[in-house]
Amino acid sequence: MNVTMLSFDSKLVLFFSFTTFCLWIFLAIKSLFKKKNSNGCVLTGKEIKKAITKGQIGITNKKKTVDLNSLIGCASIDLTLGSVFRKYTKNTKPIEIREKTNYQDFTELIELSKKKPYLEIAPHESCLGITQESVYVSKNLFGLISGRSRFARVGLFIHFCANFIQPGIEAQQVLEIFNASNHPLRLYPGEKICQVVFLKMFGEGVNYNGKFFKQKL
Known part of the structure; x- marks a missing residue:
């Protein structure tokens, strides 16, 4: 065999x-x-609610209780516009683009009231705004701010550069607003002006502790 x-x-x-x-x-x-x-994935509305329950995401407002159900969408959460803005002063002096450059030196602070309920920005003019809500994200998450389609279709840009919400940050979000239309646009505090998409990270990031850790105008 x-x-x-x-x-x-x-x-x-x-x-x-x-x-x-x-x-x-x-x-x-x-x-x-x-x-x-x-x-590594985008959180759905259901997962955002779970993350809020676990303390991984926080949406707070110092002036009133936040109605999360009215803000959480399919895969994002809306943020509302605050009443404080900064407009660029009419000055032809060049701005040096360096690390030490302070935007406050070239802008004026504007706070709206009942007598002045809106801020009007001219065509092709920009300004800085801030959200009413403060956003917290844990070290294993980060956020991306995006405009809303209904406002983008009339020429409103909510940010033109810095839309990244760092891991570990807890602050109101400053908005770099630009009017890309040929019409003046009026901004009203309390409007759902933008939305945030949350994403999981591979591993954990180091808590952000940079220059704009405590966002303010």
């Missing part, structure tokens, strides 16, 4: 061993992709 020949039972054992090995490889790859996707 040829010793190299395998019996039927041996072949059966070999077949099941190979099949089991392939199954384990398949499950390992599937688990890897599943883990990868679970670590």
Whole structure:
């Protein structure tokens, strides 16, 4: 008898061993992709609510109670416009783009009231605004601020550069507002002016502690 020949039972054992090995490889790859996707993704409205319950996201307002149900959408949360703004002064003096440059030196603070309920920005004019709500995100999350389509369609840009909410930050969000239309636009405090999308990070970030940790105008 040829010793190299395998019996039927041996072949059966070999077949099941190979099949089991392939199954384990398949499950390992599937688990890897599943883990990868679970670590980095956009949070749905349902997941945002869970994160708020766990203390991973915080949306607060010093002046009134926040109605989260009216703000949380399909995969984002709306933020409302505050009553404080900064408009650029009419000055032709060049602004030096350096680390030490302070935007407050070239802007004037404007606070709206009942007598002046809105801020009007001229065509192709920009200003700084701030949200009523303060946003907190934990070290394993970050946020991206986006404008709302209904306002973008009339030429309102909510930010033209810094839309990144750093991990570990807790602050109101400053908005870099620009009127891209040919019409004056009037901004009203309390309007749902922008939305935030939250994303999970791969690993944990270091709490942000930079120049604008405590956002203010």
